[in-house]
Amino acid sequence: MRNFFILGCLLVCFCVGSGKAQSLPRYLVYFKDKANTPFTIQNPEAYLSARAIARRQRHGVAITPADFPVNPTYIQAIGQTGAKVLYTTRWLNGALVEASDAQLTAIRNLPFFKGIERNLPLAPATTAGIARLGAVNEKFGTQETVDHGRMRDQLAMLGVPELNDNGFQGQGIIIAVLDAGFSRANELVYLKPLFDSKRILDTYDFISRNTNVYDDHFHGLNCLSTIAANQPGVMVGAAPEASFVLYRTENEYSETPYEEATWILAAERADSLGADIISCSLGYNLFDDPAYDYTRAQMDGKTALVTRGARHVARTGMLLVNSAGNEGNNAWRYITAPADADSILAVGAVFSNRTYAPFSSVGPTADGRIKPDVAAQGAGTVIGNDLGTGGVSTGNGTSFSAPLIAGLAADLWQAHPNLTAQQLREVLVKSGHQAANPDSLLGYGVPVVQRAQEIILQDYSPLATEPTPLTTAVLYPNPAQDAVYIRFGSQVPSSTEVQIISNSGIALTRRIPVTRMDVGISVAAFTPGLYFVKISTPQSVRVLKFIKR
Template sequence: MRKMFIFAMVFGVIAGISAAAKAQSAERISPRLQDALASKAAGETVAAWVFFTDKGPQAAALLSEAEARLTPKALQRRLRNRGAGNLVDRHDLPVNAQYVQEVASRAARIRHKSRWLNAVSAEIEKSEIAKLAQLPFVKKIDLVRSARRPMPEVHPLSPSLHKGGDPGIHSLNYGPSLAQNQQINVVALHDLGYNGSGVMVAMLDAGFNNLQHEALANLNILHTWDFVNGDSNVEDEPGQMGSGNHGTLTFSALAGFKEGELIGPAYGADFILAKTENTDYERHIEEDHWVAGAEWADSLGADIISSSLGYRDFDPGEFSYTWQDMNGDIAISTIGADIAASRGILVVNSAGNEWEPIPPVQNTLIAPCDGDSVMAVGAVTESGNRASFSSMGPSADGRIKPDVMARGVSTACASPYSPTGYSTANGTSLSCPLAAGAAALVLQVNPSASNMQILQALRNTANNAGAPNNQYGWGIINAYNAAFAVTGMAGGEISLPDRIELFPAYPNPFNPSTTIRYRVPQNGTATLTAFNLLGQQVATLAEGPRAAGEHQVVWNAQGLPSGVYYLVLSAARQRQVQKVVLLK
């Protein structure tokens, strides 16, 4: 009898422990994944995230190895944004290989490993989910969220739009793309010689067809990778579903270059192209590809991510995000975007094309634009009005979104179908790359600026900065003003160079006035004069004592004939010369 009692007691304890373990493992399976599993038949797979508790016992020792693996470009970006003593952290450590192997032995396929999220995404049979949840190193298992969206309408470029501008007025002939560049004051920076050179931009999109297009063929594409199919070809391939035309539109809006037809803001930048969507627009797009693409961009040293993608589904019954989830902390892509920003990357994302919210819905944002470190870009028309489809905030936690605006209606871009054709398209998919390209120019002008300084400069110099709201954000960006506002935002003492500096005049060519900025390294006498081609002095623009720092003068050449003139700055026993053109 005593033995039976002891056996019953031991059995009860074991049963209790087993029940507690099962309850604990059930808590590790998210409610949305549980809902998704309920609709799956036995033997069916589900795409799920498996999050781990830690990165293994040797994690601390691996930090120095992570720092040593930084590419020169990534190191440069992190030094600029994080400082020498804080280059890497736990997000840079690899996922523990033993944990991954355990999951792989129970999964149909590992899709991606994420060092940022300390997780893997995998295709897992329904019956294996509960078993995985019982593993001691598994923290949580969640659904890989998805969304559905249509391909933007693409229209052939109307002949009436081929009005461009007089190539004698600006340094480049923009053709039909002039208005979208002028609206965000990019042309002014192009006239000064800025084109994004030295800046690396990562494009995360749904494939990039027609890279042989005349406006794309000469761009500096450093790397490509298809995160959906696992190869380096980001164009359509036989046997793959859908079409990779969306990336052609966005890439060309940001960087296309063909004078008289299309010029993007950052045509001189370096590019890496990531295909992060299944390009069949009738199927769901899944955000684990986006996170994988962002981590890849970080490892290669990207300065800016331009992402015209988003994750949210408005169809009833879909296991995706709701407006309440747009709080900057829930969506996986948003968490990934904020981690990217913490690595020093400026993440620029479309706000979405989901129109105005209808109560009780309070926003129509798409992840990851809800991130607090993400620059969400809405769309305006040529006249500067908000496009009716452009998504609106606030974020679910009350922050103003979108951040800024750019042209997203009838935006000129390269045709995905012809090597010499051009199109127009609508959507925040097009306003996003315009803003990202403008950000690349601001970084080129200010190569020591942090990503957050650039974001703040673009906000603070936009045309609605005095009264930002959830329809228009801080307003239409002004790339030129932002570029020269960054220095004043740096805080503390501004270090002065030990040489004089004569900045490019703007506008140039000009009629009849142009603004000239110059800097002197120390208190003393400075002289700024203008000469014609014959060497005759025609104007004294500044003369006398000047304090160390930056100064500005406006030259009105109303009484002078058209032609080439030379500006000469003399100070601190130094001399600089600059050419300007008066064009009446």
């Protein structure tokens, strides 16, 4: 975890390798508005998945113009200048483009052009990437191969086995993992159940611009393993039955502002697909070109481009879990972006005895807020590697403590689906082992499941209100093979109906009247993947989700 650049803007011009033609500079161009857009708040199905819409409804998050894609006529106009549009960003209302000086001048003259926050020079034909590989230990953490290892101790510190033993293993929760690559994840035995049950719902490499995320760095694999590994007797992760989307946003051979932009693009894609949690073990403060380095004062929760993207994540009803950084022993010492954002969980690292690991970045933020928020084991963490058919290693870094918290969050959310993302965040913070005396090393400390459950029952229990057919409805089994059942804990009105919806928003069954306390629907003919059950009464609607194996 390490750097990134300054607020929004002309993003890098990066080229990798020598002896090849240099690409044109890359710029993040901002637009004035989304005027005359073909998209509307009334028809969100045109740009958000059914799951993304359901998540907003469940959390009381309004759909706003910030959710609209960039106006397509703006993109067409940029293309007419000869510039190449690589990606668009709806949250920042802009486009990442490759453009010559003449093309950039033409873009500046377009009536909807707002600005480019900062001009960046062309990157050199060869980057400092190879020379700075020594810094990878600081950014990604270190890895040491061992003969054997189990994940139980690091999970027991959080109380995860208790949740898992009670059947809460992340079922129905989608976790987006943003990283530098997931080397051979699709070939390894400890992740085989994940692929066999088709719970990898989406992949994309925003650096190489293709869908293969399995041919690059192993860091994302290490992080994914702490959540998704499922090889009983060897290693089982925190939420082995969750579903995942995997995005490569980081180029391990260089450190440029371009990676902050790809982070935001990946977060937007995760949002549109309806992800619940983003787990990220990346961070930005220093770059190959020192001209773009952040200062300590800019770790204020609002300045870094990637931090501004993180704030958008929180506004959509997703929970962002991000590593605090591995700068504790370095001159920088402090957290890195986007860990400085509010409304997210920045995760520090401890040893197995819950004492502070000295490499873990410290707080507070530049504006005085407590960071990190929570902590988990990041020293001697058991992780999976990409050697052979996949083996056990240990690693040091907040890179590995963050996904442990993400997995815990998935299990708790499955157990308590009535919680919003921000309520879940608050529960995890309040349940920290040093919540009564937070500090700048571990924040509120290591969350403890037993305490979290007490807080939920005390502060967020739905039993405090009159039960309704919607609040008492439970879907099972999940994942499902041949059929799903919806059980109602209270009498349902005769007008209640259920219907199965695809992930793309298409109705797959007729509306089925509810005439008894248990309703069964055959899904045997459905292809494996994510589906929704929409329960409707004249007064309200609830959407439940399930995975078809």
